[in-house]
Amino acid sequence: MKYHTYDAVVVGAGGAGLRAAIELTDVASVAVVTKLYPTRSHTGAAQGGVCAALGNTEEDHWEWHMFDTVKGGDYLVDQDAAEVMCREAIDEIYELEHMGLPFNRTPEGLIDQRRFGGHTRNFGEGPVRRACYAADRTGHMILQTMYQQSVKHDVHFYNEFHVFDLILSEDGRAAGVVAYELATGEIHIFHAKAVLFATGGFGRAFRVTSNAQTLTGDGMAVVYRRGIPLEDMEFYQFHPTGMYKMGILLSEAARGEGAILRNGLGERFMERYAPTLLDLAPRDMVTRAIYQEIREGRGAEGKDYVYLDLRHLGKQVIDEKLPDITDFVRTYFHIDPAKDLVPIQPTAHYAMGGIPTDIDGRVVTDEKNTPLPGLYAAGETACVSVHGANRLGTNSLLDILVFGRRAGAHMAKFVKENDLPPLPKDAGERVQQMLDGLLKANGHESVAKIRTDLQRDMMDLAGVYRTAEGLTKMQGILGELRERYQHIGLQDRGSLFNAELVDAVELGFLLDCSEALVSSALAREESRGGHYREDFPKRDDQRFLSHTLAYKRDNGQIELRYKPVVITRFQPKERKY
Numbered sequence: 001m002k003y004h005t006y007d008a009v010v011v012g013a014g015g016a017g018l019r020a021a022i023e024l025t026d027v028a029s030v031a032v033v034t035k036l037y038p039t040r041s042h043t044g045a046a047q048g049g050v051c052a053a054l055g056n057t058e059e060d061h062w063e064w065h066m067f068d069t070v071k072g073g074d075y076l077v078d079q080d081a082a083e084v085m086c087r088e089a090i091d092e093i094y095e096l097e098h099m100g101l102p103f104n105r106t107p108e109g110l111i112d113q114r115r116f117g118g119h120t121r122n123f124g125e126g127p128v129r130r131a132c133y134a135a136d137r138t139g140h141m142i143l144q145t146m147y148q149q150s151v152k153h154d155v156h157f158y159n160e161f162h163v164f165d166l167i168l169s170e171d172g173r174a175a176g177v178v179a180y181e182l183a184t185g186e187i188h189i190f191h192a193k194a195v196l197f198a199t200g201g202f203g204r205a206f207r208v209t210s211n212a213q214t215l216t217g218d219g220m221a222v223v224y225r226r227g228i229p230l231e232d233m234e235f236y237q238f239h240p241t242g243m244y245k246m247g248i249l250l251s252e253a254a255r256g257e258g259a260i261l262r263n264g265l266g267e268r269f270m271e272r273y274a275p276t277l278l279d280l281a282p283r284d285m286v287t288r289a290i291y292q293e294i295r296e297g298r299g300a301e302g303k304d305y306v307y308l309d310l311r312h313l314g315k316q317v318i319d320e321k322l323p324d325i326t327d328f329v330r331t332y333f334h335i336d337p338a339k340d341l342v343p344i345q346p347t348a349h350y351a352m353g354g355i356p357t358d359i360d361g362r363v364v365t366d367e368k369n370t371p372l373p374g375l376y377a378a379g380e381t382a383c384v385s386v387h388g389a390n391r392l393g394t395n396s397l398l399d400i401l402v403f404g405r406r407a408g409a410h411m412a413k414f415v416k417e418n419d420l421p422p423l424p425k426d427a428g429e430r431v432q433q434m435l436d437g438l439l440k441a442n443g444h445e446s447v448a449k450i451r452t453d454l455q456r457d458m459m460d461l462a463g464v465y466r467t468a469e470g471l472t473k474m475q476g477i478l479g480e481l482r483e484r485y486q487h488i489g490l491q492d493r494g495s496l497f498n499a500e501l502v503d504a505v506e507l508g509f510l511l512d513c514s515e516a517l518v519s520s521a522l523a524r525e526e527s528r529g530g531h532y533r534e535d536f537p538k539r540d541d542q543r544f545l546s547h548t549l550a551y552k553r554d555n556g557q558i559e560l561r562y563k564p565v566v567i568t569r570f571q572p573k574e575r576k577y
């Protein structure tokens, strides 16, 4: 084993991790440990925009943005966190601009802004232009800008290092992480005063997803195995417009620029479901509307998809504002979005739940929000909770920037005030044992087959529509998949670039995240945001205006507890758009 000592370790080099690292480097020694080369992180795939109430093209206010975020999240949003995010958004965007991010511009030279789902003027009157963007490559530009800044600030990177465990000291502080180096098979102990998890989401639990192969919920599962709860895991977002059968995302920016959804009869069906915001209603509603059309026989060609219609936008808008996504359509479907209707279906996209944190990124471990000293989380892996039951488009890139920065700033203070916690003698033991076991695994089960079965059944039984029957069945299936996981066999027993070994560990992480999701979803007998129970179709604020905390106990059982939602400015109301 190799040992490294830093003031702070950041796990993950997406937008959240890099934003935190930039904040830390001038005051602390910091290592960024990442399983991907930084610029391959999934933030780079984000397309449509990052929102802030700049008011550059029409009147806007952060209070309107906060209202939309709370309402969009079906009132499960912690309003103290939403207020911080929407207020600080404005400075954050200007800071990005000063770092060199090439935003699209208005003719006057201001940062241009466009419409996105659920973002409205004057508390819901109609759509507002709030999303700042760089064509449909906003995430790519953010990631490149952050990476350049990290290089400028001499951040120390450990690329293609997979973190498999969190080290806790005997007095209950975070003391570092254990990582597996892909190139050599060596185990590395990173001993630190503070640790941040910024490891992204777990869309790979589902069959049709916009998420890359690498989004397997590692950070969530690592802390969950250490007794830290996962919050609101039942709230998983399906984005309405994935490319049919492939799941590749066609950003909401398309609808922000004026594209519309049509069913098999050619009808603009959103007129029936959201008369004010139409195609720009929040994602949970649009996704269910698409399924409803399909269920009632109005899918395209009688099948399980509908159309995105961009034909009226004209070639100039398509080429200048939506170049990447329209290129995907040409490449994969061999059709021309300027002339043809584009087949789409909802795609598993974003985890609203994750590792519970406060507004400074500190991981909290119970319903009283007790922080675990030295442990932080930010970005999609965290639940602060600004997205509640349903995230609005462009609020995630904002979340990673605002809360990445805030977590970094708090860590900087923490590492100044605290000593290095003692390293437990057996720090790398659990990982060593897990890897030794996997390297000897010679069972008859295949990792790929278990993963495919997991993805298929999660999509069908724990996807957009859920019932007690389906979720209970899924719990049983997860038990069987776990049993099969005990009997996997690996072909590669080597130590150099053993991707098969990593796949096996990641499957274990996906199983953990799926278990937490299904148990939390089964217990939540209501429908709210992205969690829709056909057997409980109404929201139930009496019983469920609260966050779920799912704990994995030593006996393997999951314990669920609940904590109150923070409500400050906006009282819960029925959502209408």
Ligand SMILES: Cc1cc2nc3c(=O)[nH]c(=O)nc-3n(C[C@H](O)[C@H](O)[C@H](O)COP(=O)(O)OP(=O)(O)OC[C@H]3O[C@@H](n4cnc5c(N)ncnc54)[C@H](O)[C@@H]3O)c2cc1C
Residues within 6 Å of the ligand: 011, 012, 013, 014, 015, 016, 017, 033, 034, 035, 036, 037, 038, 041, 042, 043, 044, 045, 046, 047, 048, 049, 050, 138, 139, 161, 162, 163, 164, 198, 199, 200, 201, 210, 211, 212, 218, 219, 249, 251, 349, 350, 378, 379, 380, 381, 393, 394, 395, 396, 397, 398, 400
């Ligand atoms: C196609 C697509 C389009 C999107 N468009 C938008 C948009 O327009 N606007 C918006 O607001 N949001 C958008 N989103 C959502 C948003 O992009 C993501 O939620 C956000 O970028 C996540 O950033 P992150 O820093 O939390 O994680 P990521 O960018 O996913 O980074 C995770 C990092 O963790 C590392 N990591 C993971 N596991 C380990 C491990 N075990 N050990 C070491 N390192 C590890 C990875 O290497 C990576 O560096 C989009 C998402 C997708 C999929």
